[in-house]
Amino acid sequence: MAAPADVRRRTIVTVAGFGAFAAAACLIAPLVGSLPISLARALDRSIPFADNVDAQVFFVARLPRVLAAALVGSSLAVAGVVFQALLRNPLAAPETLGVSMGATLGAMIAITFHVDVTLFGIPAVPLACFTGSAGALGIVYAISAARRRGTSTTVLLLAGVALSALLGAMVRFIQVIADIADTFRSVRWLMGSLDVASYAPIVAALVPTAASFMMIATLPRVLDLISIGSEAAASRGVDVPRAERVALVSASLSTGAAVSLAGPVGFVGIIVPHIVRLIVGANHRVVLPAAALFGAAFLVICDLVGRTAFGRVEMPVGMITALLGGPFFLWLLFRKRL
C-alpha cells in the first residue's frame, strides 16, 4: 500500500484531484455575488474589455479577492502541516505558536502608527508581519532550545500560548490608544478579512510564499522522520537542528505573508492539515501538496459563504473559518481521530 511507486502514483492522483477542486473553486467563486455573471461571457475575448461588464466584475472586482483567499488558505495550511509534524503535536499551528499574533502585532503597529517603509518593493504592513512572525517564533524557539535535552515540543507550545497572550494584550493596547478611524480599520482587519481590491498586495505576498514553499519542498521526508521523534530522525541521518530552522523560518514566512493579506485568519492552519491527513494518510510527500491545494479551496469557499450567505452583510472570512472549523474540530475530537 505504501510502496514507493505507490507513493508516486498517490502524489500524482492527489495533486490532480485536489488541484481540480481548487481550480474549480477559484473559477466558480467569482461568478457568485450580488451581480451574477457568466464565465463564458467573462472569458469571451471577442467583446472589448471596456464593454464587457462580466469580465470587469470577474477580473477586477472579484478575482483578486478569490486569489488572495487561495493564497492565504494555502500558506496557512502548509504552515500548519509543518508545525504539526515538527512538534509531533496535533494542536501546533500558526495561531497556537504565537506566530500569527506576532504577525498581527507587527501589522497593527504598521497600520496604527502609519509606518511608511518599503524594502525590495514590499510595503510596510507585510514587512511588519514577517518581522512579527519571525520574531515571535524566534523567541519561542530560543526559550525551548535553551535546554540541552533538545527542543522540547511541550515547552515550545506552552511558550507559544504564553507569548500569544502577551502579544494579544499588546495588540489590544495599541487599539485602545489608537485614533478612532484607525481602530475601525484595524478591527475589521483583526477579524480576518479578504478585502483585497487589487493584484498588488497578492504579488507582494506571493514572493515570500513562493520562497517558503520552495524551502518546504525539500522537507517532506525529513518531516516524516521527525514526526516519529527527533532522536529517531537524527539516528537515521537527519540534521535535525538544521531541518528545524529551515522548517520554522519557512513556515513563519508563509504565515507572515498570509496575515499581511488577510489578517489573522484562524483555524485554517489547524483544521486543514487534519482533514487532509484523514483523506490522504500520513506521508508528507502527499500531505504537503494536498494541504496547499485543499487549504486554497477551503478558504475560497469560506470567503464565498461569508460574502453571499448572509444577504447584504458581509462576514469576515475569519469568522466563517471559526464557525465551520470549531464544530468540525470538536467532531474530530469526539470521533477520537486526533
Next chain:
Amino acid sequence: MLIEAADVSFAYERHGRNVLDRVSLSIARGSIVGLLGPNGSGKTTLLRALSGTIVPDAGRITLDGRPISTLSRRELARRIAVVPQETHSAFDFSALDIVLMGRYPHLGAFELEGADDLAIARRAMAATATETLEDRRFATLSGGEKQRIVIASALAQASDVLLLDEPTASLDIAYQLEIAMLLTRLNRDRGTTMVVSTHDLNLAAALCTELVLLRNGRVLTQDTIGAALTPANIRALYGIDADVTMHARAGHITVVPVGRAR
C-alpha cells in the same frame, strides 16, 4: 576496535551533575556488548553519545579510529542504527513506511525510494518476521510488533552497528525471548555489532558476549559475562544480594535476586 570511547563526560545542564563521568570503553567488531546499571546510571545517555545524537562535553568517541564528531549525520547513520526504548508515531504511518524510513541516509535529497530500497526493506521485515504486518497502521500494532518493526527499520539502514536501548523493557517474556533470539541471529548471520542497554540481567547473560557495568555515570567494569556478573558486582550496582548460578538447560548464567544487601 570498532568503537572506542575515551574519558567521555556529559551533563544535561550547564555545570550540572555529570551524567557521564569520564567513561571509557571499547567495542569489538562482531561483539554484543550489554550495558547494565541502575536507573539514572547513564545508560541511555551513553547510547546517545555513541550514536552522536548528543555531543560530549569532554572526551572523544571514535568509529574505526575516526572521531564521530568528524562524520556527518548521514555518514554516521549509514554505520550506526539506533533502536529506542519506545517509538510513537504522531501520524498514521504504515509499518512499511516506518521500515522505509531506515533508507533515509542512503537517498539523495530529492531521490525517491527505488525498487532496491523496497527490496531491502522487505528483507529486513522478513528477518524480523514482520512481512505480514506491511500494510498495518503502525499505531495499531502491539508492543512486540512495534519493536520488531523498529528493529526492521534499523536493519534497513544497513549499518554495521546497532544500538538498542532496553529493547525488551515493555514486552512480555515470550516477546523478550523472541527479540533476544532475533538479535542473536542477526549478530551471527550479518555480523552486526550490538550495544544493548537492559535491566534484565538474565537477558544480558543469554545474549551478550561482554558487559559494561555503569554506576553514577562511571564505568565500574568492562568484562566477559562470567567475570562481570558476580554477586559482588551486582551488590555494588543495585544494592541487592543475588544468587548467580550456571543454568544447565539455558546454557548461560542466571541471576536470582534474594534480598536487599546488608
